[in-house]
Amino acid sequence: MLVVHGGWLPGAGRPGQLALWAEDPSLPLTTNSRARERSHPFAVTAESLLTALTETSDYVRDELAQAEPGAHTLRLPSTARGPLPSPDTGAEPATRGLRLAEWEVPALLLPGDAALAALSALADPGDDWSPGSSLRYLSVLAGHACDLARRGRMLPQLVTEAGLPTARWRPVVTGADAATYRDFAAAMPPVVRAADDGGVSATLRDALDSLVDGAARTVMPERILIGHRAGPKAPLPDRWIAALTADDPTLPGAKPDEQRDLRKALDDWLHAAHEANGPIRVSFRLFEPEPETDMWRLEFALQSAEDPSLYLPAAEVWTGGSFPGLPPRPDEVLLAGLGRAVRLFRLLHVALRDQEPVGLEIDTSEAHEFLRQAAPLLQAAGFGVQLPSWAGRKGVGLKLTTRSKSKKGTSSRAVADSGFGLDEIVSFKIDLIIGDSEVTAEELAELARLKVPLVRVRGQWVELDDRQLKAALKAVGKRREGELTAGEVLQQVVDGGEEDLPLVEVDADGMLGDLLSGQAAERLALVPTPPTFQGTLRPYQERGLSWLHFLSRLGLGGILADDMGLGKTAQTLSLLLAERESVVDATVPDFLRPPEVAPTLLICPMSLVSNWFKEAAKFAPSLRVYVHHGGTRQRGADFDAAVQNADLVVTTYGTAVRDLATLRDVHWGRVVCDEAQAIKNSGTRQAQAVRAVPARSRLALTGTPVENHLAELWSIMDFCNPGLLGPAKRFRRRFQEPIEVRQDEDAAAALKRATGPFVLRRLKTDKTIISDLPEKNEMKVWCTLTPEQATLYQAVVEDMMDAISGSEGIQRRGNVLAAMTKLKQVCNHPAHLLKDGSRLPARSGKLARLEELAEEIIEDGDKALVFTQYAEWGSLLQPYLAAHLDRPVLWLHGGLSKAKRDELVERFQTDDEPMLFLLSLKAAGTGLNLTAANHVVHFDRWWNPAVEDQATDRAFRIGQSRNVQVRKFICTGTLEEKIDAMIERKKALASSVVGTGEDWISELNTDQLRELFALDPAAVR
Template sequence: MTVAEAARIGLGVTDPGTELEFAGIDADGPLGVLLDGSADRRIEALTTPAGLDGQLRPYQERGLAWLAFLDAVGLGGCLADDMGLGKSVQLLALLVHERTAITRRSKRWPAPTLLVCPMSIVGNWEREAARFAPSLRVLVHHGTDRVKGEEFAEQARRADLVLTTYALAARDHEDLAATGWRRIVLDEAQNIKNPAARQTRAIRALDAPSRLALTGTPVENRLSGLWSIMDFCNPGLLGSQKAFRERFAVPIEKLHDDEAAARLRRITQPFVLRRKKSDTSIITDLPDKLEFDESCRLTREQGSLYAGVVEDMLQRIEETDGIERRGLVLQTMLRLKQVCNHPAHLLGDGSRLPGRSGKLDRLDEVVDEVLASGEKVLVFTQFARWGSRLQAHLRERLGRDVLYLHGGVSKLERDRMVATFQADGGPQVFILSLKAGGVGLNLTAANHVVHYDRWWNPAVEDQATDRAFRIGQQRDVVVRKLVCAGTLEERIATLIERKKDLAERVVGTGEGWLTELSTDELRQVIALSADAVVEEEVDGATSR
């Protein structure tokens, strides 16, 4: 049997398919190391390859050895180190290492590696390859002028590393499928968490003897995402999606079955390497991350708008059910978040911003403190249009340049913004939409992070924070999450803290889980507390 078949049987995923009583597998050597889940500790670390321009840290050399080990036994894996621990340099080291070893034994150059990543970090991969592995020949398959057909196949054959995006993996599937790949790598692999999505199906259909996934969040919210990533790396390892749901997803997510969770960890452990920045045995020179919620009060205008949205929603929700009810709940949550941000955000009327939002007032104070100390700050918002208004507000108020990165920014302009911000003397404030700027960027020039509004998915927020909190950061990073007291923001922040990650029972994707609450539960979550509105001075008297 193959190593993959032996691993599935040894880990108890599949039945050996024999009438004989199965006692187990007794294995030593590489297979034994794999099955007992100690590969990352027992495999001898590989030294930094001579062709790599830089010195790997000890944990990165162990990561390189683990990747090479899986490749040698014909298995795929998921490098799930914390964001900022250098997953990209470990992969580049693997390419340099194997090309050195292969060309030493044979004059034939190995087939290229295809790396699929979000569009926002294609430029980052180009820069990382040029910096750490200048000997690698890199082909970028992206943009309107990208080559296709036989010309693409010819250029790909001459490359070591081909970079493309998730969208193009589906759109140009024919060209990619016709090319012989040594390996397929998915960066930010949580992008294939939906097994039914067109781009996921297209990527899974690509053929290569080796498959790797890179992600700092192998489990964002639902275990189906873990199944999709693991099934990409090692097809069939966790059984069919239906069997996985019955055996693991339902018992763990719905029934909180610790035995099922332990069994799943035992099965996946050999194929997932995860190290955390908080582990001092992994990295000792990373500064601290100071993370806390900043409580903000609503203004009277915000309080009035908030109460109006709640009253309207509760009245209408009693008369609806099914899909219509879920849509109404999500629409209401969106509007309440906009109210908490600023009245002008909800109204969309382009009206003035100063003095009307407790949250904006607090942002102004934080930015003033950061600038006074000569430091830099990242400000994340999930609302692209609101980010544009924040940029205009801060530019006018500060009288200096404020950068803003959103999904409509071109790759060239994105790279320019990052370089400008990272440079000494560059702009001190960088606003980013959470989707466009939350992954793949190195923004260690900032040591302050502000989440202006909450995504309510800890994994997504942590990804964004780690644009600043990563290797290369020399100062403690201060992370502030602005939360309006007495509103749904405060109550949902509390709920999330109780359900921090999926292995420990995370809430559903985004705000979708809120739609399943009863009307009474919803009322408790969204109701406005009596002390939610800031006290104001009116003609010498205090009022609410």
């Protein structure tokens, strides 16, 4: 598998570039002949890299359309034999003979304005490649750039690129954003800047400038100023404003004096923004007119930039009002801010005639000017802006009304019992609405004639534009009422109207209305728990069964997105039983079974195959289950026979890819994807293989239908209901970009309408869903070091800091990770570091606390899970705890066979004797049901909250009848406490950079590392 790296090439008078290159760990890693040629020996060609990346999905292919092959010289860690493989390949770091050497590397080069989209598209790995730490870093930086643009933390500038004046957006990095900028500088992997001598600061500044400019143009795709577009002879400021959102940002032919004047004003603006964007900012709030009037009010105020809820109207500023953090002279801050803002909204000069300005009265045309022109510029300059809730939304839309023609009435239960189907005929009517009110064709024509951009319709203000009005007038002449099938109505809702005339409201009755509103699961006639189901379904699970049965009867696919632990497996098995018990006559031979009860193919990760087999045997023993996996799986006629004699065929994603031709020859009743996030990337081979298997209906099971971006939801939905959401490119343009980049509430509502009928999502924290799931109580347990631990800790710090200070590049990175590992081992126990087989008692603060806690747990008759990330420590701890407690201490790690692993889990779950289950975090963090435990202890930390939560959920899930106590051990005064505090302070960055593991620590500078590793005297007991 290729490891793909990302580097940034600062422009130096031209736009920067994103360079993508990849190494293939399977190629020879060191060859003397290649080393002498200075050509990187295991970097793949640019053409091969482009092929691997674009096979991921059409989305990636589109965003890499501007990529051009090239070559760059990189300064990389090397030995005399050649360049070293990156740590991302899993290779062990070298420790001798290291130096930085220059190597020519084939690369794909993208201009800076295309980098943002490319990094977004490459957020997920493909089948044949995975992102290196440098590419992950740049993807996180791209996300931060989008966040800055969304929050208006940017200003327009005039710069010179390739000798031409150019309109660009630049970030305003102050306050909390400045701290984040420093974090990005500290965390930058060296590969990102391997092709540039400008250092971290220059590379980061150039990359962020380019990414913010791209994000700004995505946030504001339309012109800032409405009216005639400035021509080549227009004044430079007018051309510059148009170029801020144009495809071509350059301004050829600009006169030098015009450039000089405009650049000075903009430079002063950017400088003032950095000077003025402190903890307090001036804010503007627009109020609608009172009834029967047309005068709007623009209120001035002071607002905390860090906590927008701290808000002080200007009227209170002048009367001595205050809030925490307000400077001694807030009146001066207000006047200075209004003085800067007057350049962006000229009417403010009227208010500044007053000695104590509090606001401004404006008419409707001036209010529209503020909404469309001044407000975006004020936000970009760092001012606070609060607008009415309807501002920015499309004012004109369509309302679809349908009514059932069923003679039995329109109640959900009646419609469901009467055999509701997609071919049912319903009456429909389409109305035009403005705001929340329906309008007639005559009213619409009058509004178009008046050409008023802001209009009050039945008491509600609405912003109109010409394109919407023209689209609405054109729609008036189309068919607006009649009859459609329920399936055609469903497709209209998913299509969502037109780009300029969206479907904004649906009013349907009966089961169609429940389905479209996402309430079908609540209102369907319940399908009772099948008699052959060995267990009891909870009420919400019976509603899930009814919903699944209903969708299946319609031939529709769905996503059961219940939270982890709410019983997606049980609901799926009960569905198979319910179908067979209601339809199949035992006297009918298998080959005559109707499609509704044809075999179900279930595809899941390999780690869950045994879980499905056992759960089926436990809950649905009457189902015939065939596991199609491994080297002994059936083929040819034997496979056909096995399928004919099975109700449920269980296989893995990998096997589905390898045996696609075989699986495609079977007409399955249903295909189920468990842990369906495995197909979230539509371009991977396994996602394509799963979609290619024919079935009457499809079901996706996942607790995380969207992990990173909305393209994942499209991929899973396209599996469930192929083609329903249209092609990926249309989905991206219509939903993904407006929602993710511009926070478009209308697009979010439209997506919810389109996908709501097919997604059932319940959370275990929702007490209306499951009121008897106990609480999860998390706490940090602070442990002190023994004097022996403290002495060892200090010795490791001094020794390793000397090694770190005297190294660079990959050698330094290896030394940092080695130091961190040694310090964590010291915090566990001296014997863990020394590996001398010495005794364990009375030498570790952590172990002493675990002994006390374990004794209490055993005395109470309870069971506990104890997680450690180190298998070698678990092997030392297990026999010691077993002897100390005189109780069983089980030990599960990656070296156990599957049979032994299953045996340990079974014993822990069924044995009545209190005991501890010691588990390796990597081997047991997912896939296990260990609800016999009501205590969870994280002995040492992986510093990734998601990994720890997954491990904790081995106990906190359905079947757990007691409160779960979760304890995370931390040695006070050590790096464990300091890193925990860093994660708490910077959770947003931690989830992205820190969340990949611990590698980010290696990029801290030497002073930061010394502070991180330093031992606090309070750590010793």
